Amino acid sequence: MPPISHNPDKYTFIAPEQLIDKLIRPSALKRFIFFFLGDALIVTLSLYLALYLRFDLRIKPGYIPLITEALPFFLVVKLALFAVFKVYKMTWRFVGLIELYNIGLATLVAEAFLMVLLVITPLPYLHLDHYGVHFPRSLFILDGLISFLFVCALRISRRGYLEVIRNKRSFAQGKRTLIVGAGITGELVLRDMARRDFAEYYPVGFLDDNPMKVGSFIHGVRVLGVTDRLAEAVRKRDVEVVIIAIPSTHFKSLRKIHHAAREAGITRIKMVPQMYKHHARFEVSLKELSEISIEDLIGRQAVEVEYDRIEELLTDKAIMVTGACGSIGSEIVRQVCGFKPASLILFEIDETELHNMRLQLNRAFPEMADRLHYVVGDVRDAVRVGGVIGTHRPQLVFHAAAYKHVPMMEDNSSEAVKVNIFGTRNLARACQLHGVERFVMISTDKAVMPTSIMGATKRVAEYVCTAYSREGGTEYTSVRFGNVLGSRGxxxxxxxxxxxxxxxxxxxxxxxxxxxxxxxxxxxxxLQAAVLGNNGEVLVLDMGEPVKVVELAEELIRLHGLKPYEDIPIEFVGLRPGEKLFEEILTAEEGTEATRHQKVFVARNSAAHTTEEIDRMLAEFAALPDVAPGLDNRQVVKELLMRHVQHYKQD
Known part of the structure; x- marks a missing residue:
């Protein structure tokens, strides 16, 4: 009598429907078997079909046994080369031109190899001469064309089923979506919708500024009209979501589209974010769609940069960013991560912000986790700065650490000197000592004809970079720009x-x-300026047209559905210490020269210091007593700055 099992799970009954489900459920192995067997059948059929076409369906005796004996060679060579060219590792749901190119290349190599094997240097043990006929050379051309077409058709038919036939039955799953922008980005958005079975977004049409595209179709979705017809398209197509697929649009155009969508009753408006990275196969993911921010509607500009040159500058390089958790520094970190540097050192004084940045980057760039180094440090500490640069050996340093708040630095002038001037000198000297290839300092428009301590100290920081650029080795560049929307303070x-x-x-x-x-x-x-800048230059960014701050306040109130001065008052409180009514960037003080980029210029700097002169200048600042706020030696600092910064004047 057999032993009785006390394990109830030992003899589990599998229902027939579960067994069938298990057999038909997709897997990598089943996909490989399906395509491998399909290709074997195609190779066999294409060879015989090529033979029949070669002789106009009238085949001489002897050719059939000849082809039959050679068939195993065709199977082994072609299937092996398909595997070598990774044909079976491709994701056929997203088959595109690159996949078809690989199939074509594998087929071409296979036919050439078979021709050498069977015609030019035939193997003696094949006994091909016994059949009284020879391989026609045109047979290889016909066989290659037929097998290429059939192999491609097998893959495309699978994608066609997935994206056309099956999805026709599930089109209405997602929200009815209107895509604004029928260019490359819009097509990529539509393609990602198809990948996700239109589960979240169902495209009802495109809009585009180009009237020539109206009436055309992209993957079966019609371009309904120009963007001015948005309200009409929303009404006729029962649109629930609008996706703006024009990542480089100017803020005025973006505001117009946003306003029209809101007026039409659309509450969900998404946009493809600015893409500052370039890949051979660029893709857009619906997960990356972002809400439109106030900054986008007020100050977004169309900016084109040389992605290839930036990629060459950053990819596989060791890079360091100071002030890595500030408004500018953190964005430099994010954009640099997109170019996959060899390592990235985040140098920051605030350990809490550095911890938060680690969490953000681990989510956004998990593949970069082992390349990121989080360093707590102060640019005022020369020993710490030198130790970090000496240990990590960066090739490129972006110096974004600075005190930037104008009124606050008027009351803490000694600290502005320590961070903005001495901190820059510590970094510049350490970069020179440890052979850093390039040093880029973030400067400000307030360094031009400065009226504030902050602006004047940043101007001296530019002097420091220019002086060290004359020492050879490391290349030093300063980049000036104006106010950025949304930065802290x-x-x-x-x-x-x-x-x-x-x-x-x-x-x-x-x-x-x-x-x-x-x-x-x-x-x-x-980043574009870092590509363009030569050693010792001060680069100036064209920030567009200046905007009245009061108009900014009025527009912000309107964007929230309120009326300025009626619903929300605006008060004028007068200039604060160190402020001026208008910030000069392209100024008569220096003048500028154009570069090959329309938004980047070179300032013609008249001041050129040596490192010895910088050391003597900084020795005067170092001699100042270190006093607490409220008892600050602001006037002494101002007098020193006025002595060394030609155009600095007190407000």
């Missing part, structure tokens, strides 16, 4: 906070103007 977060409290919004002066640009756009131009 800037006007937009202040306005947003005041708006939440119901106002008033405070503006210093009705005539005050500023240059504005969003942080991603400004940083993309910094």
């Amino acid at each position: 800037s006007v937009l977060p202040l306005f947003m906070e005041q708006l939440k409290r119901g106002g008033p919004l405070t503006v210093t002066d009705r005539e005050m103007k500023r240059y504005f640009m969003t942080i991603p756009e400004a940083v993309s131009l910094v």
Whole structure:
């Protein structure tokens, strides 16, 4: 009598439907077997079909046994080369031109090899001469064409089934979506919708600025009209979501589209974010779609940069960013990560922000986790700076650590000197000592004809870079730009906070103007400037047209559906210490020269210091007593800055 099993799971009954489901469930092995057997059948059929076509369906005796004996060679050679060219590792649901090219190349190599094997140097043990006929050379051409077409058709038919036939039955799953932009980005958005079975978004049509595209179709989806017809398209097609697939659009155009969508009753408006990375096979993921921010609607500009040159500068390089968790530094880190550097050193004084940055980057760039180095340190500490650079050996350093708040630095002038001047000198010297290839310092428009301590100290920092550029070895470049929307301590977060409290919004002066640009756009131009800049140059970014700050406040109120001065008051509080009504970038003080990029210029610097002169200058600042705020030696600092910065003047 057999032993009785006490394990109830030992003899588990599998229902027939479960067995069938298990057999038909897709897997990598089943996909390989399916295509391998399909290709074997295609190779066999294409060889015989090529023979029949070669002789117009009238085959002489002897050819059939000849082909039959050679068939195993065709099977082994072609299937083996398909495996070598990774044909069976391709994801056929997304088959494209590159996959078809690989199939064609594998087929070409196979036919050439078979021709050498069977015709030019025939193997003696095949006994091909016994059949009284020879292999026609044109047979290999016909066989290659037929097998290529059939192998491609097998793959394309699978994709056609998945994207056309099956999805026709499940089109209405997602939200009815209108795509604004019928270019490359719009097509990529549609392709990703298809990959996801239209589960979240169902495309009802495109809109585009180009009237020539109206009426055309992209993967079966029609271009309904130009963007001015958005409200009409929303009404006729029962649109629920609008996706803006024009990542480089100017903020005025973006605001117009956003306003039209809101007026039409659309509450979900998504956009493809700015892409500052370039890949051979660029793709857009629906997961990367972002909400439209206030910054996008107020200051977004169309910025084109040389992705290939930036990629050459950053990819597989060791890079260091100081002030890595600040508004500018953190965006430099994110954009640099997109270019896959060999290593990236994040140098930051705030350990809490550095920890938060680690969490963000681990989510956004998991593949970069082992290349990122998080270093807590202060640019004022020369020993720490030298130790970090000596240990990690960066090839490129972006220096974004600085004190930038104008009124705050008027009350803490000694700290502005320590960080903005001495911190820059510590880094510049360490880079020279350890053979860093390039040093890029982030400067400001407030360094031009400065009226503030912050601006004047940044101007001296530019002098430091210019002086060290004359020493040879490391290349030093400074990059100036204006205000960026959304940075910490800037006007937009202040306005947003005041708006939440119901106002008033405070503006210093009705005539005050500023240059504005969003942080991603400004940083993309910094990377472009790093490519263009020569040793010792101060580069100037064109931030577009200056905007009145009061107009910015008024537009922000309108974007929230309110009326300026009626629903939300605006108060004018007067200039703060160190501020001026208008920031000069392209200024008569120096003048500028054009580069090959329309938004990057070179400042004609008249001041050229040596490192010895810089050392003597900094020795005067070092002799200042270190006093607490409230007892600050601001006037002494100002007098020293006025002595060394020609155009610095007190407000």
